[in-house]
Amino acid sequence: QSALTQPASVSGSPGQSITISCTGTSSDVGGYNFVSWYQQHPGKAPKLMIFDVSSRPSGVSNRFSGSKSDNTASLTISGLQAEDEADYYCCSYTYSSSYVFGSGTKVTVL
Amino acid sequence: EVQLVESGGGLVQPGGSLRLSCAASGFTLSSHWMVWVRQAPGRGLVWVSRINADGGSTIYADPVKGRFTISRDTARNTLYLQMNSLRAEDTAVYFCARLVNGRMDYWGQGTLVTVSS
Numbered sequence: 570q571s572a573l574t575q576p577a578s579v580s581g582s583p584g585q586s587i588t589i590s591c592t593g594t595s596s597d598v599g600g601y602n603f604v605s606w607y608q609q610h611p612g613k614a615p616k617l618m619i620f621d622v623s624s625r626p627s628g629v630s631n632r633f634s635g636s637k638s639d640n641t642a643s644l645t646i647s648g649l650q651a652e653d654e655a656d657y658y659c660c661s662y663t664y665s666s667s668y669v670f671g672s673g674t675k676v677t678v679l
Numbered sequence: 680e681v682q683l684v685e686s687g688g689g690l691v692q693p694g695g696s697l698r699l700s701c702a703a704s705g706f707t708l709s710s711h712w713m714v715w716v717r718q719a720p721g722r723g724l725v726w727v728s729r730i731n732a733d734g735g736s737t738i739y740a741d742p743v744k745g746r747f748t749i750s751r752d753t754a755r756n757t758l759y760l761q762m763n764s765l766r767a768e769d770t771a772v773y774f775c776a777r778l779v780n781g782r783m784d785y786w787g788q789g790t791l792v793t794v795s796s
Contacts, residue, residue: 603781620782658724662781673723
């Protein structure tokens with residue numbers, strides 16, 4: 570199972586909105602709504618930010634939102650803040666009952 | 680409060696074995712599915728293995744199939760990953776995480792495994 574495709578880096582100024590894409594196939598992203606997004610700061614464990622394509626866990630800012638169209642999922646961060654600078658990974662359930670992560674995107678706040 | 684604490688990582692020679700542990704608290708393993716995820720130095724997250732709530736169903740990523748075994752001890756409320764025939768490419772930080780309806784909602788802090796002679 571190949572990693573889902575994400576842009577290597579995305580940047581934005583404080584207050585701006587950015588969107589990270591996550592492209593898979595009909596066997597993963599396009600076939601299921603079990604798409605989740607994780608934030609990881611250097612040296613730390615990943616943190617769940619979005620699940621089931623667009624749902625937010627309790628405690629996660631509503632500046633984070635998710636969506637999906639066909640085989641591509643997206644994470645949007647609005648009102649970008651310095652603390653949002655981190656690596657972001659998408660993850661999808663697959664047809665073989667396994668999971669596959671995206672290649673990861675480094676978000677830089679300018 | 681849900682907590683996951685991994686241990687058992689370290690330096691091992693190629694071909695060697697290691698068993699990782701993930702002690703869970705704040706919930707019972709017998710009621711939850713669990714996964715192992717790894718991250719090679721400077722690289723991205725990679726799903727490794729999953730076990731279901733009753734321990735009767737396990738699944739592995741192709742690179743570790745036949746070499747790694749996921750299991751759990753409900754009395755100790757601890758998840759394990761037995762890793763045999765280790766290779767240099769298995770070098771990574773290994774995380775355990777709780778899997779709930781397709782999402783990994785709680786993660787441990789990770790344990791580093793280094794395979795080198």
